Amino acid sequence: MRRIRTGLIGAGFVGPLHVEAVRRLGFVEVVAVATSSREPAEKKAEQLGIERAYRSYEELLADDSIEAVHVCTPNYKHYEVVMAALESRKHVICDKPLGLTAAEARAMRQRAAETRKVNAVTFNYRFNPLVQHARAFIAKGEIGKVSFMHGYYLQDWLLYETDFSWRLEFDKGGPSCAVGDIGSHWCDTAQFMSGLRIRRVLSSLSTVVPVRKKPVGSREAFAAAASEEMVEDYVVTSDDLASVMVEFEGGAKGMFSVGQVCPGHKNDLQIEINGSKASIGWKQERPNELWMGYRDRANGALLREPGLLDESARRYANLPGGHNEGWADAFKNLMSNIYSFIAEGGDPVSDASRIDFPTFEDGYRANCVVDAIVKSSASGSLWTDVEYE
Ligand SMILES: NC(=O)c1ccc[n+]([C@@H]2O[C@H](COP(=O)([O-])OP(=O)(O)OC[C@H]3O[C@@H](n4cnc5c(N)ncnc54)[C@H](O)[C@@H]3O)[C@@H](O)[C@H]2O)c1
Numbered sequence: 001m002r003r004i005r006t007g008l009i010g011a012g013f014v015g016p017l018h019v020e021a022v023r024r025l026g027f028v029e030v031v032a033v034a035t036s037s038r039e040p041a042e043k044k045a046e047q048l049g050i051e052r053a054y055r056s057y058e059e060l061l062a063d064d065s066i067e068a069v070h071v072c073t074p075n076y077k078h079y080e081v082v083m084a085a086l087e088s089r090k091h092v093i094c095d096k097p098l099g100l101t102a103a104e105a106r107a108m109r110q111r112a113a114e115t116r117k118v119n120a121v122t123f124n125y126r127f128n129p130l131v132q133h134a135r136a137f138i139a140k141g142e143i144g145k146v147s148f149m150h151g152y153y154l155q156d157w158l159l160y161e162t163d164f165s166w167r168l169e170f171d172k173g174g175p176s177c178a179v180g181d182i183g184s185h186w187c188d189t190a191q192f193m194s195g196l197r198i199r200r201v202l203s204s205l206s207t208v209v210p211v212r213k214k215p216v217g218s219r220e221a222f223a224a225a226a227s228e229e230m231v232e233d234y235v236v237t238s239d240d241l242a243s244v245m246v247e248f249e250g251g252a253k254g255m256f257s258v259g260q261v262c263p264g265h266k267n268d269l270q271i272e273i274n275g276s277k278a279s280i281g282w283k284q285e286r287p288n289e290l291w292m293g294y295r296d297r298a299n300g301a302l303l304r305e306p307g308l309l310d311e312s313a314r315r316y317a318n319l320p321g322g323h324n325e326g327w328a329d330a331f332k333n334l335m336s337n338i339y340s341f342i343a344e345g346g347d348p349v350s351d352a353s354r355i356d357f358p359t360f361e362d363g364y365r366a367n368c369v370v371d372a373i374v375k376s377s378a379s380g381s382l383w384t385d386v387e388y389e
Pocket residue numbers: 009010011012013014015034035036037039056057071072073074075077095096097122123124181220221
């Protein structure tokens with residue numbers, strides 16, 4: 001594979017995980033990092049073993065030796081950084097959600113199409129081998145006509161009033177916290193597994209912790225408050241809990257909840273799909289098992305074993321059965337698809353049929369669903385169409 005030089009913009013929680021994933025590919029070199037001025041890039045460069053530290057993302061984008069960039073900043077910086085990266089003629093891998101709003105995401109999708117640079121959004125759960133298997137299984141009609149999709153994505157890291165994140169701030173996280181942050185993953189994964197798009201939603205968003213202690217200085221992502229830390233009261237307007245009913249194209253119904261204030265749930269994404277012949281269920285925290293449900297025979301589970309997977313899913317299983325794979329492996333699978341496309345000189349417009357990773361188109365669609373969910377709740381929980389152009 002041709003060697004590709006890439007840059008990291010934002011190196012908090014998820015940035016280093018992007019670095020680890022691309023390093024596993026063997027043909028991608030992370031040569032530079034830029035962070036916010038509050039968090040020295042030099043320190044991150046040293047910790048991550050990256051050669052160059054830039055004082056700003058603009059300086060990194062001016063480095064002509066860099067072909068692609070990973071945008072791992074808080075959501076409110078995605079638009080500005082992605083647009084500048086496309087102007088600098090770099091391929092862009094942006095973490096989710098793509099935009100603060102669908103309007104921002106639509107503009108990014110358009111600019112990416114005009115520049116014809118490879119554009120990707122990290123909806124990583126698609127790349128678990130059993131999610132890929134489930135998609136193929138459903139597409140082949142093995143569970144019959146899909147009637148219902150349900151589940152949840154629950155976490156507990158925002159349970160206490162002393163827990164805080166930029167995700168809760170309207171201008172930094174977007175119009176929703178829990179729905180935008182993790183509901184976007186649930187919707188993307190459910191749509192990917194079933195091959196069906198969400199058309200309408202009815203939602204109720206709530207704020208379980210209405211006033212939080214916001215740190216006056218900076219704090220590492222997902223870290224608990226230190227006892228001596230300076231804090232101030234912050235009135236939260238964003239959601240930390242939500243329930244959503246959905247309707248998919250073709251009429252299938254759905255329902256899911258998201259919450260970041262649910263004790264004991266760490267990264268608990270669960271999706272069950274019921275069809276006219278069988279059911280299928282996948283749980284992110286037990287990623288090596290796929291539950292199968294039947295009416296007229298015993299229920300069972302498919303354990304991840306390359307030889308038992310649909311042929312299309314086999315390449316996503318990196319290890320033999322019994323050697324568990326998880327979050328980081330799926331993330332690496334996603335990066336493998338993106339960088340193989342870049343290395344082979346893929347054109348996102350003329351080679352669109354060869355793209356096997358989520359693009360800005362998927363990022364835009366996800367933003368459209370989140371916007372509709374926020375609108376539905378604000379309107380008193382009325383059924384609301386997902387507006388997509
Ligand atoms: N795909 C996933 O499962 C997943 C998981 C976690 C986070 N994310 C997404 O990744 C993004 C980052 O989240 P996080 O949890 O890593 O956040 P974080 O707060 O831990 O890190 C943000 C980083 O961005 C940097 N930054 C801020 N402003 C900047 C600027 N102007 N220029 C350069 N760097 C800047 C900060 O210095 C920090 O290094 C978010 O969009 C989030 O939704 C995705």
